[in-house]
Amino acid sequence: MAIEKCSFGRTTDGRAAELYTMKNKNGMEVSISTFGGAVQKILIPTKKGNIDVVLGYDDVSGYEKQDTYIGSLIGRVGNRIAKGRFILNGKEYKLYINNGNNHLHGGKVGFDKKIWTTQAENDNEIKLSYISQDGEEGYPGELSVCVSYKLVGCNTLIIDYRAHTTKDTLCNLTNHSYFNLSGYASGNVGEQTVQLFAEEYTSADRESIPHGEILPVKGTPLDLREAKPMKAGWDADFETIKDAGGYDHNFVVPEYNGNLKKIAKAHSDKTGINMTVFTTLPGFQFYTGNYLDPKVKGKNNTPLERRSGYCFESQYFPNAINVSSFVTPILRAGNVYRATTAYHFDVE
Numbered sequence: 001m002a003i004e005k006c007s008f009g010r011t012t013d014g015r016a017a018e019l020y021t022m023k024n025k026n027g028m029e030v031s032i033s034t035f036g037g038a039v040q041k042i043l044i045p046t047k048k049g050n051i052d053v054v055l056g057y058d059d060v061s062g063y064e065k066q067d068t069y070i071g072s073l074i075g076r077v078g079n080r081i082a083k084g085r086f087i088l089n090g091k092e093y094k095l096y097i098n099n100g101n102n103h104l105h106g107g108k109v110g111f112d113k114k115i116w117t118t119q120a121e122n123d124n125e126i127k128l129s130y131i132s133q134d135g136e137e138g139y140p141g142e143l144s145v146c147v148s149y150k151l152v153g154c155n156t157l158i159i160d161y162r163a164h165t166t167k168d169t170l171c172n173l174t175n176h177s178y179f180n181l182s183g184y185a186s187g188n189v190g191e192q193t194v195q196l197f198a199e200e201y202t203s204a205d206r207e208s209i210p211h212g213e214i215l216p217v218k219g220t221p222l223d224l225r226e227a228k229p230m231k232a233g234w235d236a237d238f239e240t241i242k243d244a245g246g247y248d249h250n251f252v253v254p255e256y257n258g259n260l261k262k263i264a265k266a267h268s269d270k271t272g273i274n275m276t277v278f279t280t281l282p283g284f285q286f287y288t289g290n291y292l293d294p295k296v297k298g299k300n301n302t303p304l305e306r307r308s309g310y311c312f313e314s315q316y317f318p319n320a321i322n323v324s325s326f327v328t329p330i331l332r333a334g335n336v337y338r339a340t341t342a343y344h345f346d347v348e
Contacts, residue, residue, distance in 0.1 A: 003121050008033050008040075009059035015115050017060035020126045028155045028345065035060045036112040037073035037128050037147055039177045042157065044273055046347045051271050053345075055178040055292075055309045056299050064113070068292060068304075069176035072112035073147060074105045076132060076139050077329060078174040079250070079285060079318035082209045086321040088140065088330065089168055095138040100207050105176075107137035111145070112176070125150040134166065141167030141333065155345040163337035171331040172316045173339060178289055178309030181268035181275060185302045189288070189310055190231030195265045196224040196286060198251035202317050202326075206243045212323045214252060222249060224286075227267065230310065234288050245290035246307065250318055256282040256327070260340060264312050272348035279314035280340045282327045287311040314341045 008017040017035040027045035032038070040056045056071050057063055063072065084095035084103035096107035105112070116128035125148055132143040148160040161173045180189050201222050202210035217223040221233035221241055234246040241247065253261050263284050264277040277284075288310045294303035320326040331337045 002123060003126065008035065009061060011035065011060060011064050011115075017115065018118070020118070020121065022124055022126060022149075022151050024124065024151050024155065026155055028151065030149065030151055030157055032126050032128070032149050033060065033063065033071075034116050034118060034128065035063050036071070036114065037116045038063055038071035038112070039149075039175065040071060042343075042345075044155070044271075044345050044347065046271050046273060048271060051181075051183045051273060052299070053179055053181050053183065053273065053275070055180065055184050055304060058299050062298065066296070069105055069112050070298070070304075071177050072175070073116070073173065074176050074313070075111035075145065075171070075173045076106055076137065076143060077103075077170050077172040078105055078313060078315045079172070080104050080207075080209055082319045082322055084138075086170070088170070088321070093138055093140065102207060102209060110137065111173075116147075119146060124152060139169050141165040141169035143169060143171065143331075145173065147173070156342055158340065158342045161337065161339040163331065164335070165331050165333055168330060168332050170321055170329050171337045172320075172329040173337070174313045174315050175341065176311055176313060178292075178311055179266065179275060180309045181266055181273040182270040184299055184309070186270070186308075187305055188307050190234070190307065191229055191269065193227040193267045194224055194230050194286070194310070195227040196251055197254070197262050197264065199225065199254060200252040202250045202252065202283070204240065204249070204318070208244060208248060209319050210250065210317060210323065210326075211319070212325050217251075222251075227265070230288055234307070247286050247288040247310075248290060250283045250285050250315070253279065253282050253284065260342065263314070266310070274346050274348065276344045277312045278340075278342040278344070280338075281314045281316060283315050283317045285311065285313040285315060285318075287313065314339070
């Protein structure tokens with residue numbers, strides 16, 4: 001089926017945004033905005049009707065105003081860098097501080113606030129590109145990024161990331177979609193189950209900054225190796241969960257080798273929808289929407305209630321550039337950054 005294209009409104013400074021929608025023969029639909037490369041809709045056909053399983057907004061204004069990164073592409077570096085500083089090739093770089101004492105998700109105006117260029121499109125794929133100028137948000141090198149959203153097979157959305165740079169730099173791209181398999185307007189996700197295929201997590205301080213310690217999940221509320229309702233552990237009397245206000249932790253992908261690995265599975269009894277997540281990266285952040293605010297309205301004027309969505313952000317570990325034992329997010333000039341994340345949906 002041909003991709004549909006429509007206007008998605010204009011930003012406050014007059015830039016036009018567009019929305020592309022691709023469909024498969026099963027009736028699944030995925031809509032992508034050129035503003036922030038955001039996943040605006042994932043529609044899953046079920047016996048109870050078509051269910052839109054991602055939080056979002058009805059036009060570009062919501063994405064422009066938001067500060068919770070809903071649906072958006074994140075870069076240059078996803079997650080946190082301690083004190084917004086790092087050393088590369090003997091030189092210290094200082095980044096914008098936008099999360100307490102730290103740098104988060106690319107800085108003041110990250111990739112989530114950029115208009116992406118439509119590079120190519122066909123019946124089941126949308127390619128977006130963006131060129132980040134040398135020095136943007138404090139990062140070295142001109143970074144050229146291409147992100148492909150592809151709807152394949154039986155209800156699988158694949159996100160492929162590619163990037164190259166003119167100077168050695170950092171690159172850690174991800175997508176920040178908030179999922180609710182009962183439907184974006186169904187509220188609290190506590191009854192939905194989650195299973196994480198991870199035996200370890202990166203210990204972090206009270207500002208959610210890891211410093212190198214990797215701990216087993218066994219015996220902690222972070223042990224989600226067997227499927228459990230999300231609410232079972234998100235208010236646990238466990239220091240790192242209390243610090244984060246729920247789940248907001250980086251988990252370690254077992255036997256990381258750059259190949260696509262299964263990392264998580266979520267399920268809603270209300271709709272029968274299952275979602276299985278895969279990534280080629282060494283870690284992923286499981287986050288339960290602890291900072292969503294019901295005063296903010298999303299699609300169809302729906303309040304974005306606290307814990308009404310959850311994220312699986314594939315990534316290099318937070319603060320990895322400052323921890324020598326972590327896999328590095330350094331992208332060298334002349335090399336190509338490659339990463340893939342996939343979301344597979346099926347209905348019981």
